[in-house]
Amino acid sequence: MTVLTVIIIALVIIGLWFIAIYNKLIRMIEAVNNNKKQIDVQLDRRYKVYESLIEVVKKYMDYERTTLKEVVALRSKAQQAAASGNEKERMEAEDAISKIGAGLNLVFERYPDLKADKNALQLQEEIVNTENKLTFSKQAYNDSIEKYEATRKSFFESMVVSLFSGKLLKEFIYWGITEEQRAQQEQYKVKM
Amino acid sequence: MNSLSAYSASVADWRKQLRINERRTKIVIGLFILIYSAVGMLIDLYLHSGPVYTQVGLINVPLSETFTNLITFKIIPWATLIMGGVAAVSIFITFSLHDKLMLLGTEYHEVTANSARSLEEQQLYNVVEEMKTAAGLRYMPRVFIIEANYMNAFASGYSEKSALVAITRGLMQKLNRSELQAVMAHELNHIRHHDIKLTLMASVLSNLMLMAIDMLFYGVVFGGGRRRDNRLVAVIVILRFLLPLLTVILLLYLSRTREYMADAGAVELTRDNTPLANALLKIRGDHEQHKETYGEEYLTTPHEDVRRAAYIFDPIQAGIEPIKSLTNLFSTHPSIQDRLKALGFTLRS
Numbered sequence A: 001m002t003v004l005t006v007i008i009i010a011l012v013i014i015g016l017w018f019i020a021i022y023n024k025l026i027r028m029i030e031a032v033n034n035n036k037k038q039i040d041v042q043l044d045r046r047y048k049v050y051e052s053l054i055e056v057v058k059k060y061m062d063y064e065r066t067t068l069k070e071v072v073a074l075r076s077k078a079q080q081a082a083a084s085g086n087e088k089e090r091m092e093a094e095d096a097i098s099k100i101g102a103g104l105n106l107v108f109e110r111y112p113d114l115k116a117d118k119n120a121l122q123l124q125e126e127i128v129n130t131e132n133k134l135t136f137s138k139q140a141y142n143d144s145i146e147k148y149e150a151t152r153k154s155f156f157e158s159m160v161v162s163l164f165s166g167k168l169l170k171e172f173i174y175w176g177i178t179e180e181q182r183a184q185q186e187q188y189k190v191k192m
Numbered sequence B: 001m002n003s004l005s006a007y008s009a010s011v012a013d014w015r016k017q018l019r020i021n022e023r024r025t026k027i028v029i030g031l032f033i034l035i036y037s038a039v040g041m042l043i044d045l046y047l048h049s050g051p052v053y054t055q056v057g058l059i060n061v062p063l064s065e066t067f068t069n070l071i072t073f074k075i076i077p078w079a080t081l082i083m084g085g086v087a088a089v090s091i092f093i094t095f096s097l098h099d100k101l102m103l104l105g106t107e108y109h110e111v112t113a114n115s116a117r118s119l120e121e122q123q124l125y126n127v128v129e130e131m132k133t134a135a136g137l138r139y140m141p142r143v144f145i146i147e148a149n150y151m152n153a154f155a156s157g158y159s160e161k162s163a164l165v166a167i168t169r170g171l172m173q174k175l176n177r178s179e180l181q182a183v184m185a186h187e188l189n190h191i192r193h194h195d196i197k198l199t200l201m202a203s204v205l206s207n208l209m210l211m212a213i214d215m216l217f218y219g220v221v222f223g224g225g226r227r228r229d230n231r232l233v234a235v236i237v238i239l240r241f242l243l244p245l246l247t248v249i250l251l252l253y254l255s256r257t258r259e260y261m262a263d264a265g266a267v268e269l270t271r272d273n274t275p276l277a278n279a280l281l282k283i284r285g286d287h288e289q290h291k292e293t294y295g296e297e298y299l300t301t302p303h304e305d306v307r308r309a310a311y312i313f314d315p316i317q318a319g320i321e322p323i324k325s326l327t328n329l330f331s332t333h334p335s336i337q338d339r340l341k342a343l344g345f346t347l348r349s
Helices: A002-084 A087-110 A118-153 A157-163 A179-187 B014-048 B063-071 B078-102 B119-135 B169-174 B177-192 B195-223 B230-270 B274-289 B291-300 B304-308 B336-343
Strands: B007-009 B051-054 B057-060 B108-111 B142-146 B153-156 B164-168 B345-347
Touching: A002 A087, A002 A118, A002 A157, A118 A157, A118 B119, B014 B063, B014 B078, B014 B195, B014 B230, B078 B153, B078 B195, B078 B304, B108 B119, B119 B142, B119 B169, B119 B177, B119 B230, B142 B169, B153 B177, B153 B195, B164 B169, B164 B177, B169 B177, B169 B274, B177 B195, B177 B230, B177 B274, B195 B230, B230 B274, B230 B336, B274 B291, B274 B336, B336 B345
Parallel strands: B142 B164
Antiparallel strands: B007 B345, B051 B057, B108 B142, B153 B164
16 A cells, blocks of 8 residues: 555656656747747847938938038138128128028937937947847857757756657757858958 | 956856856755754744643653654644744745835936937946847846946846846946946846845845744743753754854855856856956956045945845945944955956966
């Protein structure tokens, strides 16, 4: 009688243990799947961020370039008028410049972050952030594969995996670059 | 001393560091639970020791027999069970109150993706988001800036969902992007490894068992009544003076272990040990340089003791005492030298 109870208890413990291992591996597989999707999410984000960045900057840069030309033209006009003594024309040109200045200020109000060289810094930060997130999501993906592979190949776990190989045995491929790319990147030198 | 050039660099084996400290934690937590139950058992033994009235008259049950009876539940060990219940309730209450406690007394504001006031704040938020991606956390922790000049940071939250990281303005301004990233990685690891839960649990358990042993001690001293076993009384008196020391040592050991783990985890997330090493040296150097002013600032900020163990750098290591207390003799953090060594940087002699 007691032997039977001991056997039953042992079987129950082993059963619970198998279930725990099974669940752990399923969790790991799903983590890998999610992390892979996270790379897509970050790629998508990068596309959107860059699109909007280019739009904003293009507008701003174009505006600046044309306004700069305008300002230079008006300035020389005003100088010429001053030299020839034509006060009316000179004042008109100066007024036009102040108007441009006010317009420029308005643009700055609307885009406070675009003020002066901050513009470039902001852009730089956004690009670094976007690229980092993409890289880190790839790293997280590889890390989760490492955890899964290490667990499924270790002793005891591998026994459970061989019992339920349909559900627990997945072939994940580490994120990496192709051989050609690697060779290319290794040869890379900064050209100035 | 405060520059990495004084150290010889090698690769940090973060996998090994994580493994070692994970094992240490298990041992410490196991010890805590064991000691806690032992104190409960001691109370039960005390209550059931001495002569007992039975049908055959007054008999003296030996201690070992009472112990076996308690362990096998022939006598229900009520004290141990009640102490277990009290621990569960206290831990639950502490968890639910804790988040609100951590920022107490500081001047702070939250940073979100849209509310960043400057490029620096935007960068801070971005860096936390990047580390969250690398750690594969499901929720973005809330980010707070504390208006203080000293360089420090901490993480809090009993679950991923309610987690927060806080950083002083001084730290944000004096570190470059990659150093800031390493520090935030360290903080996110405290969240990821459930360190807040662990240390809170341990400190609640140690407080409760100190209270229990105190009550038992005064019961023995002033209780009188039935004659007790002398050996039992001796054990209670010794524990009354030994246990406080033991719990302090265990708590400090646990805290240091978790710091090593967070450091190793930061290397795991950033795959680079230099930024964290640089940041740690910068923080220590800065504390030493502004010892007077920072000491003043730490002292005038209320409830600094709540945050002390959670900070990335324990100000005591720079000779600053944020609170007046006996535990200042020991630091909750390993020395910067030891932390750098674990990161792969050994001081050249």
